Amino acid sequence: MAVNLSVPLASELKPVSGLELGYAKANIKKADRKDLLVMKLAPEATVAGVFTKNRFCAAPVQICKANLEKTGKDNKPIRALMVNTGNANAGTGESGYKDAVDTSAALAKLLGCEAEQVLPFSTGVILEPLPADKIIAGLPAAIADLKEDNWLNAAEAIMTTDTIPKAASRVIIIDGKTVTITGMCKGSGMIKPNMATMLGFIATDADIPQDVLEVMLKSAVNKSFNCITVDGDTSTNDSLILMATGKVDIGITSTASGNYQTMLHAVTDLAQELSQKIIRDGEGASKFITITVEEGKSEDECRQIAYSVAHSPLVKTAFFASDPNLGRILAAIGYAGIDDLDVEKLNLYLDDVWVAKNGGRNPDYLEEDGQRVMKKNEILVRITLARGNATSTVWTCDLSHDYVSINADYRS
Amino acid sequence: MAVNLSVPLASELKPVSGLELGYAKANIKKADRKDLLVMKLAPEATVAGVFTKNRFCAAPVQICKANLEKTGKDNKPIRALMVNTGNANAGTGESGYKDAVDTSAALAKLLGCEAEQVLPFSTGVILEPLPADKIIAGLPAAIADLKEDNWLNAAEAIMTTDTIPKAASRVIIIDGKTVTITGMCKGSGMIKPNMATMLGFIATDADIPQDVLEVMLKSAVNKSFNCITVDGDTSTNDSLILMATGKVDIGITSTASGNYQTMLHAVTDLAQELSQKIIRDGEGASKFITITVEEGKSEDECRQIAYSVAHSPLVKTAFFASDPNLGRILAAIGYAGIDDLDVEKLNLYLDDVWVAKNGGRNPDYLEEDGQRVMKKNEILVRITLARGNATSTVWTCDLSHDYVSINADYRS
Structure with a gap:
């Protein structure tokens, strides 16, 4: 009974050049359900992320943080993201960490990159072992499905107790160039993000340097995902990712660049719409x-x-x-x-x-x-x-x- | 569906010499309901109270605090307490304050004391005007009912969403003298006391000086009413009162007195039982x-x-x-x-x-x-x-x- 929220049309979700998405049904918790998503990025893409402040942050969150830190230092761009539902891989200790590394490595091998260039995400039940074998077995099907025009399937593939897939786009013209921003998120319970919500992914084809992207994300999240609550329960897995595939050069080199505020405004606006969708689809929400x-x-x-x-x-x-x-x-x-x-x-x-x-x-x-x-x-x-x-x-x-x-x- | 909680037998609730209780059906919110309680204290009694830290503390709470402060300074002992259900007299501004003063003054006149010697308590809906006239009209019936052996009726008269009246007694022998402690409380929702719970009243016939009683109450409340929560909502009206009627001299003159710890232990033990009754009768509680x-x-x-x-x-x-x-x-x-x-x-x-x-x-x-x-x-x-x-x-x-x-x- 989501509040004034409907399934977006596939045609409303604009592809972002440089980002392909593919899903699989990996039987992680339930059969015949889209439960595994792979996103593949162009080599020139930059990625920024904000994550839960819950002390019990999940194994994939720990790995995402480490890999994003490395990407700036070692010039190893993030090439892929992987999301599974049905299991949060949180409160799973050392074996959970190993499972997240193993699944990341399996995807890296299939895509021809290194494990450190993969960001893993998990969402679902806490304190249960991740079925890494099922995820690894599902990866080839997800890779075979990769395409840019696939956001609606992707938004469905990351749902748990959500009743409606949540995604939206913005298309803006900057200096005569068309810039696309598309994002999706999931979450309806255990929602009181502290830095970001359960899972959110926003991508643009604009060219934005890594350090500028990080500032932009923090600024946008403080006006959107950090302003929502369903039940006050801050999740162990909250993650919000902002990706810039670098296909459209609009001259942003720092936060002082002329077009920075325009992009920030558009990203914040989209982040607000996405975060509000989570509340509209809040567990049991009628208002x-x-x-x-x-x-x-x-x-x-x-x-x-x-x-x-x-x-x-x-x-x-x-x-x-x-x-x-x-x-x-x-x-x-x-x-x-x-x-x-x-x-x-x-x-x-x-x-x-x-x-x-x-x-x-x-x-x-x-x-x-x-x-x-x-x-x-x-x-x-x-x-x-x-x-x-x-x-x-x-x-x-x-x-x-x-x-x-x-x-x-x-x-x- | 209270958890392992039953109505106490009237015979289990031991009268405290020096404290009489009387109720009336004053039609404050609903007809034919015990909704007004008067407690009359012996002149030599001492009284201590702790109250909600909610910034929107109700008018009666403000008056209780002021009168308890005066009682120490001006040697004007508290002579009576008055409790109404059906209306919290909170968020009612100046007119609510006047209503609380007027009803206190009406009771004082009937009992032959001053308004400052009365402590008023209200519990029920917030932001609605107190029907002071109904309370004043109900006072004579409550006074006519005054007797020491009346705790079960009193515990019923302070109930709101409670399903079961909550009261208990302790009888201890100190230096060969029999000391009685009896208490009651109400509350099942808006329960996350910050200093005290919704409404609680504990009385003993022991002789305990005002300043010692205050320390004893704070110590007991930190191990009982300050350790419970139903829904995290701290009420505007939380009040816990400890009364000592002074009938039994057990030589307590300071917290260093030999029998202080014995009394503190008994009061804390009773306060824990009472506070736990609130959780057992928590709104909708099944565990x-x-x-x-x-x-x-x-x-x-x-x-x-x-x-x-x-x-x-x-x-x-x-x-x-x-x-x-x-x-x-x-x-x-x-x-x-x-x-x-x-x-x-x-x-x-x-x-x-x-x-x-x-x-x-x-x-x-x-x-x-x-x-x-x-x-x-x-x-x-x-x-x-x-x-x-x-x-x-x-x-x-x-x-x-x-x-x-x-x-x-x-x-x-």
Whole structure:
């Protein structure tokens, strides 16, 4: 029951020259399911990544970080990415690390590069051994399927509890040249990214140096994937990758280059759309909720309050019920941990309805106005603090019976 | 569907000499419901309280804090406590404050004391005006009902979404004298106390000076009400009160007095039982879960990890499903915010089953062993960090369909 989200048309997803995608059905956890994806990059491509801050980061995340570090130093460009669903290869210790290395090496051998030039990604159940043999056996079929015009199949191949494949494109003209940016992501539960979300891949055919790409990715992620939450559970496998295949030269050599801001804007815009798709397809989601905290002393405190509201099970169940039990929002603001917050200056708005004024119920607030907004499936919660000029926005969804069902049944 | 929790027998709840309790049905939110409680104290009684740290603390909480501060300074002993359910009088601004003062003054007048000698408590919906007139109209009936042997009715009168009244007693012999301690509490949702829980009242007939009582309460609460969570939502109205009516002199004049530790132990023991009753009756709870984190550098970091596990919706739904999807526990440990945590030294046990060893799946762990424990309705999760000697324990419950139903329907 995703919120205002539909399967993209294959024709809407623009191929990115220099990146081919191919999938296989490798029977990793379930039969007859697209569960293995290979992406092959042009030799001149640059790649940047951000990863989970969970201390239990998965074996593939550790390898991705190491290989991306090497790629800058040793001039060994990343040539391929490999994604399996059905198993997260997290909490698997030394044998899990070896499995990730072995599968990377198998793909490298088939593509004629080195294992360090492969980035592996896994998503699925934690604490279970990775079936490396099934992945290795599935690689030839994925390679045989490689083509640039294959994003929709790819987006399907990385889904787990997602109900809808998530991908989108932007085509922009810079200095008369056509630049394409296409991205996809997966994730609907265990979503409270801390640096990136479960799995996201964005590619452009623009030529962007490695160091510039890294800055661009961090900047984009802080306005997109780092602003969403389904359940507050930060995954062990969160990874977001930005690839630039170098086919279109738009003269970006540093963040000071004239076209940097244009590209950053387009990448951020696409990253926001992708990250919001994760919330729209959040486990059990029936509402898409935007929480904006304004007039804070710092962005951090605004975000802290926004997340406190976004994570409150009581707030989330009230949204599910379309019940304007809005005192729950005040309670969540109050326990957000801002010790010097002066609640008597605080205002709360629900879309156009002024609910709380100076910390108490707005005398003009009518229950039926709150009820009217709560019945919508896209809602803006706006909180003003009267402490400063900082602002932060977080996107989240409600907490429904389906969330409990999905997570009580996930492995069965 | 409370977990191993039943209605106490009235005869189990021992009267505390010097404290009378009386209830009324004041029609505050629903008809024919015990919803107003008055407690009358002997003039020589001392009272200590701890209250929510939520910045949106309710009007009655503000008044309680102020009156308790005065009682020490101005030698104006607290003479009565008043509790209403059905309305939290929180987020109600100036008019809410006036309502709390007016109802306190009405009770003071009826009992022949001053308004500052009354402590008011409210629990229920936030952001709705307190029906002060109904409370004032109900007071004479509550006063007419005042008696020492009335704890079970009192425990019923403070219930909201609780399914079972929560109260217990301890009788101890100190220096040949019989000392009684009886307490009650309410709460099952919006439970993640920060200083105290929703509402709790503990009384003893021992003679304990005000300043000593305050230290005793803080010490007891840190081992009981500050170690529980249902949903991570810290209420606007959390209050825990410890009263000593002064009828039995056991020679306590300071925390160094010989019998202080004996009394502290008994009060803490009772506070633990009461706080655990809240978890056993947690909204929708079907399991009672103890999370102990051992071998930490500090109690704070142990508690931080325990709460991270206790609040994870994914961990809680796995417990609800009796599904040993225990990687979710590792993920929650990993994102608890302990940046230098070495996960390769970490162990995880479920009751007697060693699940994760040195950060990965224990090679000897069998799914059926995890399954066996997960099917129980009382489960111990034990985590060892190999970083130091500190330990902390948190009690929580699972996240079930009933939690969603209860909170989606609470106001209707």
